[in-house]
Amino acid sequence: MTTVLLVDDQALVRSGFRFILSVEDDLEVVGESPDGARAVEAARELRPDVVLMDVQMPVMDGIEATRQVVAEDLSRVLVLTTFDTDEYVFDALAAGASGFLLKNSDAEHLVEAVRTVADGQALLSPQVTRRVVDRMVSTSSADSPAGPPVGSPPPGLPPSAPGAELLTPREREVLVHVGQGMSNAEIAAELFLGEATVKTHVSSVLSKLHLRDRVQAVVYVHRHGLA
Structure with missing residues (x-):
C-alpha cells in the first residue's frame, strides 16, 4: 500500500x-x-x-x-x-x-x-521535461557559444564530470540521451536496444554517479556540457 x-x-x-x-x-x-x-x-x-x-x-x-x-x-x-x-x-x-x-x-x-x-x-510531464532541457541547453549555449551543437553526443564525458570514468561507453551514450529528455522507449529506438536493457543502463548510471533520479541526470548532463 x-x-x-x-x-x-x-x-x-x-x-x-x-x-x-x-x-x-x-x-x-x-x-x-x-x-x-x-x-x-x-x-x-x-x-x-x-x-x-x-x-x-x-x-x-x-x-x-x-x-x-x-x-x-x-x-x-x-x-x-x-x-x-x-x-x-x-x-x-x-x-x-x-x-x-x-x-x-x-x-x-x-x-x-x-x-x-x-x-x-x-x-x-513531457512538456515540462522538454522545457527543462531547452532551458538548460539555451543557458549552456549562452555560456559556451562555441560548444558542440545540441543533439550531437560527444564521444565521451569530459574529465571534469565527476564519476565519468566509471561509466561504460554504452552508459555514456544512454546518459547523454537521458539528458536530452528522451524516454526509455525513445532511447531504445535510437540505439536499437530493448527497453529493459535501457532501463538497466539508466539504473547503473544513476548508481555510479550517485544521482537520485532522471531529473538529476538531466541536470548533470547539462551542468557538465555533455549535450
Whole structure:
C-alpha cells in the first residue's frame, strides 16, 4: 500500500484528489494539510510514501515545504500546480521534488504519477521535461557559444564530470540521451536496444554517479556540457 499526504490550501481540491486516489486498491490517503508548514509537520508524523504538494499556499509555500521534506528524508514529493511556468518548475526541482505535474492532468495520469514517484522514479510531464532541457541547453549555449551543437553526443564525458570514468561507453551514450529528455522507449529506438536493457543502463548510471533520479541526470548532463 502506497501512502499519500495531500497538501493544498483549497479543501475542495484536496477532496477531489482524495476521491481520485481512494478508488485505487494500492493507494491510501493518510492525511491532508492546508499549508506548507503543517505539511512538514504531518510528513514528520505520518512518514508518507508520497507528498502531493501544491505550490502557492499561505504560511509556507510548497517549494520551501518540499525543500524541508526532502532535506529530512521524510518522503518523496510530487508537485502539482496550475502554474505552467519555468519559475515553479526549476524551483521545485531545485528543492528536490521527484515529480512535477500540472493540475489539468487527468485522473489516470495523476494516479500513475503517484505510483511512479513512490516507486523511486522521477516523473515530469513531457512538456515540462522538454522545457527543462531547452532551458538548460539555451543557458549552456549562452555560456559556451562555441560548444558542440545540441543533439550531437560527444564521444565521451569530459574529465571534469565527476564519476565519468566509471561509466561504460554504452552508459555514456544512454546518459547523454537521458539528458536530452528522451524516454526509455525513445532511447531504445535510437540505439536499437530493448527497453529493459535501457532501463538497466539508466539504473547503473544513476548508481555510479550517485544521482537520485532522471531529473538529476538531466541536470548533470547539462551542468557538465555533455549535450
